[in-house]
Amino acid sequence: MSDTQPExxxxxxxxxxxxxxxxxxxxxxxxxxGVRGTGDTSGFGGLRRQVALPGGTPKxxxxxxxxxxxxxxxxxxxxxxxxxxxxxxxxxxxxxxxKREQLVEVAQHLRDDEALRFEFCSGxxxxxxxxxxxRELHAVYHLLSITHNRRIxxxxxxxxxxxHIPSVVSVYPANDWHERExxxxxxxxxxxxxxxxxxxxxxxxxxxxxxxxxxxGGIDVEYKGAVIPPPDTRRSYN
Amino acid sequence: MTTTDPYATTRDTTEGKVxxxxxxxxxxxxxxxxxxxxxxxVVNMGPQHxxxxxxxxxxxxxxxxxxxxxxxxxxxxxTGIEKNMEFRSWTQGVTxxxxxxxxxxxYNETAYCLAVERLLGIxxxxxxxANVMRVLLMELNRISSHxxxxxxxxxxxxxxxxxxxxxxxxxxxxxxxxxxxxxRMNHAFIRPGGVAQDLPPGALDKIRDYIxxxxxxxxxxxxxxxxxxxxKHRLEKVGYLDLSGCMALGISGPPLRATGYGLxxxxxxxxxxxETYDFDVPTWDTAxxxxxxxxRLQEMWESLKIVEQCADRLAKMEGEPVMVADKKIGWPSxxxxxxxxxxxxxxxxxxxxxxSMEALIHHFKLVTEGFRVPAGQAYVAVESPRGELGCxxxxxxxxxxxxxxxxxxxxxxxxAMPILCEGAQVADVIVAVASLDPVMGGVDR
Numbered sequence: 001m002s003d004t005q006p007e008x009x010x011x012x013x014x015x016x017x018x019x020x021x022x023x024x025x026x027x028x029x030x031x032x033x034g035v036r037g038t039g040d041t042s043g044f045g046g047l048r049r050q051v052a053l054p055g056g057t058p059k060x061x062x063x064x065x066x067x068x069x070x071x072x073x074x075x076x077x078x079x080x081x082x083x084x085x086x087x088x089x090x091x092x093x094x095x096x097x098x099k100r101e102q103l104v105e106v107a108q109h110l111r112d113d114e115a116l117r118f119e120f121c122s123g124x125x126x127x128x129x130x131x132x133x134x135r136e137l138h139a140v141y142h143l144l145s146i147t148h149n150r151r152i153x154x155x156x157x158x159x160x161x162x163x164h165i166p167s168v169v170s171v172y173p174a175n176d177w178h179e180r181e182x183x184x185x186x187x188x189x190x191x192x193x194x195x196x197x198x199x200x201x202x203x204x205x206x207x208x209x210x211x212x213x214x215x216x217g218g219i220d221v222e223y224k225g226a227v228i229p230p231p232d233t234r235r236s237y238n
Numbered sequence: 239m240t241t242t243d244p245y246a247t248t249r250d251t252t253e254g255k256v257x258x259x260x261x262x263x264x265x266x267x268x269x270x271x272x273x274x275x276x277x278x279x280v281v282n283m284g285p286q287h288x289x290x291x292x293x294x295x296x297x298x299x300x301x302x303x304x305x306x307x308x309x310x311x312x313x314x315x316x317t318g319i320e321k322n323m324e325f326r327s328w329t330q331g332v333t334x335x336x337x338x339x340x341x342x343x344x345y346n347e348t349a350y351c352l353a354v355e356r357l358l359g360i361x362x363x364x365x366x367x368a369n370v371m372r373v374l375l376m377e378l379n380r381i382s383s384h385x386x387x388x389x390x391x392x393x394x395x396x397x398x399x400x401x402x403x404x405x406x407x408x409x410x411x412x413x414x415x416x417x418x419x420x421x422r423m424n425h426a427f428i429r430p431g432g433v434a435q436d437l438p439p440g441a442l443d444k445i446r447d448y449i450x451x452x453x454x455x456x457x458x459x460x461x462x463x464x465x466x467x468x469x470k471h472r473l474e475k476v477g478y479l480d481l482s483g484c485m486a487l488g489i490s491g492p493p494l495r496a497t498g499y500g501l502x503x504x505x506x507x508x509x510x511x512x513e514t515y516d517f518d519v520p521t522w523d524t525a526x527x528x529x530x531x532x533x534r535l536q537e538m539w540e541s542l543k544i545v546e547q548c549a550d551r552l553a554k555m556e557g558e559p560v561m562v563a564d565k566k567i568g569w570p571s572x573x574x575x576x577x578x579x580x581x582x583x584x585x586x587x588x589x590x591x592x593x594s595m596e597a598l599i600h601h602f603k604l605v606t607e608g609f610r611v612p613a614g615q616a617y618v619a620v621e622s623p624r625g626e627l628g629c630x631x632x633x634x635x636x637x638x639x640x641x642x643x644x645x646x647x648x649x650x651x652x653x654a655m656p657i658l659c660e661g662a663q664v665a666d667v668i669v670a671v672a673s674l675d676p677v678m679g680g681v682d683r
Contacts, residue, residue, distance in 0.1 A: 237607040237608070
């Protein structure tokens with residue numbers, strides 16, 4: 001392809017266009033139209049842009065976010081230094097990035113402390129960022145405090161080479177099936193889960209289907225002589 | 239009784255003798271057990287069993303008639319909806335998620351669209367009429383969903399009239415859906431930015447007829463069931479789960495409200511303007527299957543109240559927009575309901591094909607490519623008929639969701655099945671599972 005030959009690539013792809021300082025770069029987007037493998041001679045195929053999620057937010061966060069974060073930091077004490085890797089306030093939602101070793105401790109405080117009191121865990125959702133080296137797999141927990149009518153998000157990451165995150169079933173028994181689902185779909189091993197088995201896929205299924213490196217699958221559909229490829233190989237836009 | 243039924247064979251495994259029972263062949267099981275039968279029997283109920291509400295497999299360890307251990311086997315209806323959504327545009331995502339919990343499609347659509355709107359930062363720009371239509375459809379949907387729960391739950395314990403009248407009223411609700419959205423289910427009607435199209439002519443009259451009909455016929459359920467001694471015997475003190483059990487297991491919706499705690503996201507964290515409607519959150523204090531039935535019954539009345547208020551508001555909103563004003567997001571065409579379902583508006587086709595090249599390009603770009611959503615993540619929860627339905631969306635700034643995950647209340651609530659059933663009779667398992675109202679499309683996604 002003309003747009004992938006070295007002389008056509010931009011001089012520096014790493015320098016430059018990170019949108020906000022501290023933003024979490026998870027991927028790099030190529031080209032303008034998201035179409036790969038066509039003879040694009042427009043030059044736009046050489047475009048490189050960073051895909052960055054909102055970065056850490058400096059204090060003050062606003063509203064109850066400050067009080068709750070400080071309370072949690074106080075409860076964790078000096079042992080818990082660095083347990084909260086990053087605080088992100090985005091679109092009115094508070095996200096705490098937690099170091100995986102301290103997840104259970106943090107969850108215990110969030111549930112039991114009367115100023116925090118996040119009694120209700122809406123489960124865990126896995127996200128796979130294959131190009132975020134060392135933090136490929138994320139487990140995202142959504143907690144609800146019924147007492148204070150607040151929501152908070154905990155995000156924990158682990159490398160693909162060591163996909164272990166401690167289970168919070170001892171704190172939130174409701175997460176039993178949710179963690180099994182995340183193991184099933186993403187291959188995150190929740191240490192300490194009472195019975196971490198597959199839940200949606202058959203027991204002998206190879207692979208973890210919702211990871212980005214797992215293909216969607218599908219076959220060509222032929223209709224009146226025209227062939228339509230399956231959605232993952234179809235021309236698309238990014 | 240035949241002893242050579244090919245579908246009811248016996249084989250020996252390492253775990254013991256396995257019988258396939260297809261009904262009325264207990265004699266062959268008893269004779270097959272030999273002289274020293276094992277005390278412990280593991281019964282596989284499902285996945286194909288009418289009273290397991292879809293393809294739910296219950297694994298029951300029984301002693302006599304008593305269930306000593308119960309587990310769920312799920313996943314038989316897993317269709318990879320979340321994965322598929324990663325390969326379609328943000329608007330097309332609605333078409334997928336509406337198929338998850340097929341008894342409450344509008345809640346799936348709303349949760350997803352609210353999450354997309356939060357990511358886009360256009361939550362405040364949704365037209366008032368779109369919000370009222372969303373509430374209208376959701377509350378009609380709550381009625382139709384609860385009707386199915388009560389109807390099938392009644393059928394399973396032999397209350398066939400409850401089933402027939404339940405589906406009669408549900409049909410009236412689905413007729414309204416068909417009139418408004420063009421389809422009885424899988425609507426994909428609520429879209430990021432608003433709803434797909436305006437209310438069709440005559441819809442308000444039909445809604446008023448519906449309200450009159452429901453006011454007349456909803457009392458029949460109470461008359462048939464509320465004080466019916468057989469019905470009460472089957473439901474009372476069955477499937478008991480108190481407030482602390484609900485909290486530990488993350489149970490929401492009618493099972494939680496049947497413990498006397500009126501947690502309802504429509505009240506505590508209102509969305510779509512729920513704070514402007516007058517309605518109550520019914521509770522019951524028995525924490526059993528009967529309480530859940532009464533909560534659902536009362537919720538239908540409250541939903542009817544909201545539907546009535548929506549109809550009054552919509553009567554004053556004729557001609558107002560139902561899609562966000564931002565042309566980079568709002569679907570370019572007003573669709574029209576044809577006699578074969580949803581179709582394109584002829585006026586719009588005339589405009590793009592005959593009058594404006596720019597409109598054609600805009601239409602083409604927005605429909606084939608879609609819009610881009612700024613990178614980030616959002617979690618939005620709505621109160622579905624079964625409890626907290628949450629949607630976690632991650633965007634990488636592209637035209638497709640990077641990750642879509644749904645916290646389906648059926649999935650979470652079904653975790654309570656063992657605690658509801660263990661120690662009870664086999665017949666109570668049916669009642670207890672029905673009182674959780676799991677929909678396997680939502681459980682397995």
